[in-house]
Amino acid sequence: MHEAAEPGIARVRLLNPQLVAIGLAGGVLSGLLGVGGGIVMVPLLVLWAGYAQRDAHAMSLGAIVPISIAGVLTYGVAGEVRLPEATALALGAVAGARVGAGLLSRLGDRPLKLAFGSFLVAVAVLMAVRR
Secondary structure (H helix, E strand, O other), X not given: OOOOOOXXXXXXXXXXXXXXXXXXXXXXXXXXXXXXXXXXXXXHHHHOOOOXXXXXXXXXXXXXXXXXXXXXHHHXXXXXXXXXXXXXXXXXXXXXXXHHHHHHHHOOHHHHHHHHHHHHHHHHHHHHHOO
């Protein structure tokens, strides 16, 4: 038998239409553009669904695993996954994710929002000016 949820902790329905829509947008753009679902999901979770910045980052990280599996299976069937390069990226990504998750737990919401927003702006500028 499960214990009752702690006071103040909202129970989220598995098929919450708002979260499903955010996940769908993140998954489509991740598969189509190769962007991390967090670039789409974090702002939508904060601005549309009303989640705190840290919670949105954590939820986005949890969604990356199934997004990645779906993408790698789809691209793998098409012969588009280069295993040596993907393995090297994965090793770096796992180490980097551990460091990033540690930083996430120490940053306040405001610095986290500024860092995330600055990163998005910097990437947009670089993509616009590079050929």
